[in-house]
Amino acid sequence: MSTSRTTSSAETELAGAEVAARLEPGDLVLVRGELGAGKTTFVRGACRELGVEGPVTSPTFTIGRRYKSAEGLAVAHLDLYRLADMGAEEAGLLDDYLTPGTFAFVEWPAVAALELPEPRVQVEIRHAGGDERELDVEWSDRTD
Numbered sequence: 766m767s768t769s770r771t772t773s774s775a776e777t778e779l780a781g782a783e784v785a786a787r788l789e790p791g792d793l794v795l796v797r798g799e800l801g802a803g804k805t806t807f808v809r810g811a812c813r814e815l816g817v818e819g820p821v822t823s824p825t826f827t828i829g830r831r832y833k834s835a836e837g838l839a840v841a842h843l844d845l846y847r848l849a850d851m852g853a854e855e856a857g858l859l860d861d862y863l864t865p866g867t868f869a870f871v872e873w874p875a876v877a878a879l880e881l882p883e884p885r886v887q888v889e890i891r892h893a894g895g896d897e898r899e900l901d902v903e904w905s906d907r908t909d
């Protein structure tokens with residue numbers, strides 16, 4: 766696991782981009798951290814690196830968004846914070862997002878009573894005073 770510090774949202778976006786550059790289609794990235802830690806900021810940087818051009822904001826009224834990059838890559842961004850209110854027991858809720866070949870980023874994965882696939886990367890972001898953040902990035906060995 767590697768730990769680093771950022772001092773601006775731009776730096777956290779860069780950290781997301783660095784992770785994204787090493788991903789392969791179908792990889793799942795879990796992003797943990799308190800509200801306002803910078804999870805969505807991290808995912809935005811990752812999405813930009815993958816070629817997603819429009820706004821990347823936390824999904825609010827749905828559990829996720831799906832993006833297509835300019836080159837046609839499929840990217841999913843989920844925020845499971847409100848899943849408890851939305852019928853978490855519903856089977857197949859994530860199936861529209863976690864499709865084969867999709868680069869997937871999931872904020873608040875721990876809230877999901879649903880079983881998520883094995884993540885390729887796990888990220889935790891912590892407040893470190895002001896605009897500083899501490900980021901843990903842990904890669905798993907590819908199992909498939």
Ligand code: ADP
Nearest residue numbers: 771772773774777800801802803804805806896
């Ligand atoms: P989360 O998704 O974890 O709730 P967001 O990424 O939506 O968090 O929001 C993080 C907020 O903190 C943004 O307003 C961002 O501009 C601000 N911020 C300040 N410093 C940083 C930093 N070093 N990294 C990430 N975000 C930062």
Ligand code: MG
Nearest residue numbers: 804805823872
């Ligand atoms: Mg968020």
